[in-house]
Amino acid sequence: MQQQIKLIKRPSGTPTKEDFEFAEVPIGEPAEGEVLIRTNYISVDPYLRGRMNNVKSYVPPFELDSVITSAVIGQVIESKSAHFEKNDVVTGALGWQEYTVVDQSGIRKIDTNLAPASAYLSVLGMTGLTAYFGLLDIADPKEGETVVVSGAAGAVGSVVGQIAKIKGAYVVGIAGSNEKIEYLKNELGFDDAINYKTVDIKTALANACPNGIDVYYENVGGEIGDAVLPLLNKFARIPVCGAISSYNNQEADIGLRVQGYLIKSSALMKGFTVGDYASRFKEGSEALAGWLQAGKIQYEETITEGFDQTIDAFLDLFQGANLGKAVVKVSDIE
Template sequence: MNEQILLAERPKGMPTKDTFKYEKIEMPTAKEGEVLVQTLYLSVDPYMRGRMNDTKSYVPPFELNAPLAGGIVARVMESKSDRFKEGDIVTGMLPWKRYSAAEAKNLQKVDPELAPITTAIGVLGMPGLTAYFGLLEIGQPKEGETVVVSGAAGAVGSVVGQIAKIKGARVVGIAGSEDKIAYLKDELGFDEVINYKKGNVKEALKEACPNGVDVYFENVGGEISDAVVSLLNKFARIPLCGQISLYNLEKQDVGPRVQTPLLINSALMKGFIVADYADKFPEGIKQLGEWVQQGKIKYSENVVEGFENVPEAFLGLFEGANLGKQLVKVAE
């Protein structure tokens, strides 16, 4: 038998277990041009919260009473395409099911010899590429500049900080636990990391950024964002990647408008999604792969076991539970 996870209701504010519904379904069969795959690892990501709302965003909303979907690493069980053969490891955007029939053209092959297969939905996949293009195309850090990254211990933020270090910048992270701070400073080489749950973030940032802020890689939004924006240098750049602090907000996000600080500093703020850079993905994956092999980029994965624990893993993202990439292991 097969199993899937549906969007049972559109959450108001923070999702709960009632947001999701498990359902037993029949095993799929692969048609011509398709492959039958078994889900091995499933990615849960903050941006999925946006798709649970019935509002315009950069990806269409999830449908009610239909399976959720996201980045998945899977094994080909049966192939009706000449692109793949049984036993191949593949990745793609797939529904939250134990088994799926998927069009072969929407899947990419994963080489288990190059790196652990989980990296295809982590440091060498969407989160790594998000860090790579957002920081290098928009942030453009230069040697000696100060780069601040919020959500610093997450799948994207941890890679952002390390790329900024490779480019010779001083890197200041913002994270929410002492464990994360120790990891970012001791393992990943961040210059300073601020615990936003302790004391005055603005004061701590001022102290950690004596020369102001040249690049702010924005993952969280809200008051943390306000604090960083107050320290911008002339010609600062702000890649807008996420706003996790707001995704479960029920009221409008109101705060000091950023126009004045951007104007005073000739600063740039730009939203993006990784798909904006799709034509450069091969370049990004190659460079990230080299840095990982050279040990210049380290990554951490937080693996929850069991398809039944997908909702829990997803909800943990909003409690700051994950150090690095949050994955669910569905099968060996």
């Protein structure tokens, strides 16, 4: 038998432990074309909150009383597929459980010589690709332009800022603790960083961006997104990746209307999800792997140990506790 985690209630506002349940279920046997995987790492991500609501969105909602799924790294312990061998390390969108039987089409091998396995949940995985396509396809920052990124110490924001630096931009990060600010400036080479919890964000942004804002990579929304609008330069671009400040709102998200600001600066806002770029994942993965190997991109992980800590690790995301990618380590790779 093994443990798995189910969604048993749709969260009202901020999720709580009562919305989830651990269940004991059989491990299962692979049929022809399937493999049995032991879970090594589970990715916990803010976007999963959206799937817990029963509303139409870019991914269908989670079913109640079913296992939650997200990006997972695991190791093949039994293979009935010609494409996978025992001990292969693989990734796929899999359940929050200790073992998974999956069809060979639902996983792909990863190269743990290039980077540790967990990197395939962050900089070489979904969050790295999200940073890459949002910034380069939508905003295309030019040398000397000012790029502001919110959620800058998170898994997406930290890569956004580093790619913007590679492209020669002046990069300002917004994050929520002094530890994160120091990390952005001293470790990742951001030109400036703002702790929005300790300053007036409007004043601090204006001071940090004396030449205005050409690109704002939006991860958080809310008052931070509002504060950017008056500072936009002509032809500014805003890739809209996330709005974590509103994910647990129970009422409409009310703030500055954008129309007047977009007209004044002929600015663009474009929402996206990484799936929009599925046909270009190879391009993005190769670029990110190249920068990683060249030492031009660093990444950080907040690794929580133990399958029984998975729910806590997810809930912590909404407290801003994580630096870089939040990952749960379930078992060692052998």
